Amino acid sequence: MNKIITVSREFGSGGRELGKRLAEHLRIAYYDEEIITEIAKKSGLAEEYVKSIVERKTITYYPITIGRTLTTTFNPQLELSAKIYAEQNNIIKELASKSDCVMIGRCSDYILREYNPFKIFVYADMSSRLWRCRQRTPEKEYLSDTEMESRIRGIDKGRARYHEFLTGQTWGAKENYSLCINTSNIAIKxxxxxxxxxxxxxxxxxNDK
Amino acid sequence: MNKIITVSREFGSGGRELGKRLAEHLRIAYYDEEIITEIAKKSGLAEEYVKSIVERKTITYYPITIGRTLTTTFNPQLELSAKIYAEQNNIIKELASKSDCVMIGRCSDYILREYNPFKIFVYADMSSRLWRCRQRTPEKEYLSDTEMESRIRGIDKGRARYHEFLTGQTWGAKENYSLCINTSNIAIKxxxxxxxxxxxxxxxxxNDK
Structure with missing residues (x-):
């Protein structure tokens, strides 16, 4: 059975960087945005729309469908979301069955539980997360610390809600992970x-690998 | 400033073994029961009594004082507890000031916060904890799984209460630690x-050290 690392993380904790670097170091596959691209491809929906669903963002536009017609049903929005979750489930399992890999977020820790993955949760204090966010935000998108903190908390709230909705587990509760690492004042590398x-x-x- | 590792742990998670092995591997001092012995020495109280206070056990006997007389006050029990906590605080700080070390439990993560210690929290699922407890319990002290589980939960409840009482922090909340490691089905070594x-x-x- 393939060896899987899943990385769940607070926004701005450096979790994605840790996952990417782990995959590079271990020379194994890395899946993050690739999952979105695959769902979009298989479902015929626009990537941005898929992303808005799986990241529980506020949806401000109507889905663009490519090469297929939407059947009008009682609640097309709900049906589409369910379809995307099912597709995500399948794709994550399909990718995991191919080779050892690192999988970022998207409830992969739960979806792949039969693989007994090495489940990492990455977190940090707010000042470190603010600092990390500043490093990667373009200057023109200036936000005050208060605005940035509010955005960080909002994104995490969305992640928590999404995780709990799909898995019934509490996002970030250490019992659900193999390792929780605090990256406050730490260089991920x-x-x-x-x-x-x-x-x-x-x-x-x-170790010869 | 000395480098300190503090180990907090769920009962039966192998945290003490991890701390001891880390100290051996790193060739640094290790403090666990030694703290109790020191408090007893300095306060003139019996070790078992000191232990019952710092581990928040039910006290079933009256303290034996050595070489000093207890002044009768309004609440001697409370006064003694406060004295023991103060003594523990001093001793933990004194030991940390001597050299790099591993410190097991006793709110050392909080007491030594000015050292910015590497704070480990060790936890595991109940079946792993039951298994570990069975390995170290003498056969004559046989307890059923239900009894053992109840004892484990009772000890952890005491640790949580003690920690929260002295620090105001939630015991085991990952935000308060550098690293939380799940030792379910893992050999500590x-x-x-x-x-x-x-x-x-x-x-x-x-790494030359």
């Missing part, structure tokens, strides 16, 4: 090697 | 090296 070693040790993967 | 490496990486300790 520095912790990749020991975390990769911890994963290899627990999963008894030869 | 296997994870010592990568966790020691993580500590050394974060605290920029040379």
């Amino acid at each position: 520095d912790i990749v090697l020991p975390i990769a070693e911890l994963f290899k040790t627990i999963y008894m993967i030869s | 296997d994870i010592v090296l990568p966790i020691a490496e993580l500590f050394k990486t974060i605290y920029m300790i040379s």
Whole structure:
């Protein structure tokens, strides 16, 4: 059975960077936005729309369908969301069945539970998260600390709600993860090697790989 | 400033073993029962009594004082507890000031916060904790799984209450730790090296040590 690492993370905690670096270090596949692209491809829906559903963003526009007609039903919005969740479920399982990999978010920790994945949760204090967000936000998109903090909390609220809705579990409750790492005042690149070693040790993967 | 590792743990999660092995691997001091012994020495109280206070056990006997007389006050029990907490605080700080070390429990993560310690929380699912407890319980002290589970939950409840009473923080809330590690179905000896490496990486300790 393939060895899977799932990374769940608070916004601005550096979780995505950690996942990407772990995949590079371990030379295994990495899936993040790729999942959205695949869902869009298979469902014929626009990527942005799929993203808005799986990230529980506020939907401000109507879905663009490509090459198919939407059947008008009682609640097309609900039906589409259900379709996207089902598609996401299938795609995550399909990707996991191909090879060892790192999977970012999207309830993959729960969806892939039969693989017994190494489930990482990444979190940090607000000042570190603000600092990280500042590093990657273009200057023209200036937000005050209060606005940025409010955006961070909003995104996390969405993630928590999405996770709880699909899995019935509390997002970020340590019991649901193998490892929870606090990245406050830490450079992500520095912790990749020991975390990769911890994963290899627990999963008894030869160091020769 | 000395580098400190504090280990907080659910009962039966293997946290004490992890702390001891980390100290051995890193060749630094290890403090656990030693703290109780020191408090007893300095306060003139019996070790078992000190232990019952700092572990919030039910007290079934009256303290034995050695070489000093107890002044009768309004609430001698409360006064003694306060004295023990103060003594514990001093001793933990004194030990931390001596050298790098691993400190098990006793709110050392909070007491030593000015050292910015590497704060580990160790937890595991109930079946792993039952299994670990069985390994170390003498056969004559046989308890059913239900009894054992009830004892485990009782001890953790005491730890949580003690921690919250002294620190105002929620025991086990991941925000208060650097790393939370789930030791379900894991041999503690296997994870010592990568966790020691993580500590050394974060605290920029040379690997030559």
